[in-house]
Amino acid sequence: QVQLVESGGGLVQAGGSLRLSCAASGLPFSRYAMAWFRQAPGKEREFVGGISWNGGSTSYTDSVKGRFTISRDNALNTVYLQMNGLKPEDTAVYYCAADKIFWRVVPTAGAYNYWGQGTQVTVSS
Secondary structure, three states: OEEEEOOOOEEEOOOOEEEEEEEEEOOHHOOOOEEEEEEEOOOOOOEEEEEEEOOOOOOEEHHHOOOEEEEEEEEOOEEEEEEEOOOOHHHHEEEEEEEEEOOOOOOOHHHEEEOOOOOEEEEEE
16 A cells, blocks of 8 residues: 655744655665655646656756755655745645656646645735
């Protein structure tokens, strides 16, 4: 049974930082590309950033470039999202996702095979 469990969300003031973690089990983690998506109330789920199986390729949506960094530790079966310079518009539920096409990073939610349950990030102004 595949499980992706996010943690690290919370309430932070604008300009602050959070680090999200996603612990994976039940799948060969190093053979999956991983990504973070987010969904704000009343909005569609959007791609935040992704990382290929070995970390050799990363991609980010324009609104987070220079502020967010995705990384992974295959020994710990964990993917991270370091979020700096948070803004109120970053408020959303953040989800991690796994793609079995491990060499690519794609911004399309439908490409991902497994999803976590999400963690809430709230940025106050």
